[in-house]
Amino acid sequence: MTMRLIDNDPDGIRICWVEGESLVTIVVPRDKLTEAKQLPDMPERGVYYLLDEDHGVLSRVYAGQTTQGLARLEAHKAKKEFWNKAVMFLDSDINIDRDVLDVLEAKTIDFVRRNGSYETDNTYLPSPHVNPYKEQRVEELHKSILFRMKVLGYDLNRLESIVHVSEGFHTKKNGIAATGKYDKETGRFTVFAGSDVDLGHGIIKNLRAIAAREHLFKGRTGKAKLDRDITFASPSTAAVFVLGGSQNGWTEWVDDQGKTLDEVYRNKEHMNE
Structure with a gap:
């Protein structure tokens, strides 16, 4: 995984890519949102996590989807006080169509609700129709997202560790x-x-x-x-x-x-x- 540090700050905005994948990962500290929105050529469709974290220890997590890219975080900054870091996984609408996005969001929320010892703000679990021809694409995306989160130091599968x-x-x-x-x-x-x-x-x-x-x-x-x-x-x-x-x-x-x-x-x- 290749990582770019904005302003050479390891605790600031980070942009990550995995070789052979079009998905872009962006780590945005809450207080750096204005600067993050100025990043050029960022995709706008994908899923994201809002994290209350301290050195990788997660206290609270919220998962959702966006078709507005980084701009989606503005509403969460105004309405949700708990998070100090957001991690977004974005791609173009060609690579993530609407059906894939809806199912990926549901899978992301379900994983957070079932596998974490942290608290979550996700009280509603969507149930979109799963196109059988797109199931593999959703599985690949979700697997890549979990891998990237773990590499970044945010292990969402805390339940496994406790068992x-x-x-x-x-x-x-x-x-x-x-x-x-x-x-x-x-x-x-x-x-x-x-x-x-x-x-x-x-x-x-x-x-x-x-x-x-x-x-x-x-x-x-x-x-x-x-x-x-x-x-x-x-x-x-x-x-x-x-x-x-x-x-x-x-x-x-x-x-x-x-x-x-x-x-x-x-x-x-x-x-x-």
Whole structure:
């Protein structure tokens, strides 16, 4: 995949192509929308995602279709406050006709609703007629979109990561009790619903994943309980979220035998080398 960085900014607007494919991918930070709309010769038909993301960790996702290209994001900027980044997959109307677009949007929305541990604003699932002669084209486009999202660092298939996790771990410190699971394949750690969270430490305010904590916690101050599972990029980030302060998740999380996460995974890996 070839990537062009606008203004040489890796956190700014990015345009991506895959060799042999006409589909163009455009990553647009919310605050760069005006500049993005000035890009020349951009296709106007395709699907897109609105993301609330922090270093690849997705908290909320919305999927939709557009026949207006980047201009479609203007309405979402005015009406939807949650997103900080948009990823659009655009092509010409010759390569994506109306029937393909409608079915591709439905497939995109269905995948987001079924496969993510993140929240989604997609409450309605369209049911367009599927032309059997165009099914393969839709499948190819959707497969390419998922591949590109993963390469960009936005893995939409978070449910798969949570299912294939190891045995449970827990932490008890300063009256805080929490449980979770570690995913060896992704390096992420999921804190389970019902876990205690110390709200008294200012450091948690820096975690965008809990910016809307009123939707995640039972309680508002002091010690609160998590309403639902939430996945973090690392065991240490999860430990900081739960305990506050500066934490080493590899030693804070222990299993039922009292072994730390470090002993179970890192030492085991060293022994097998």
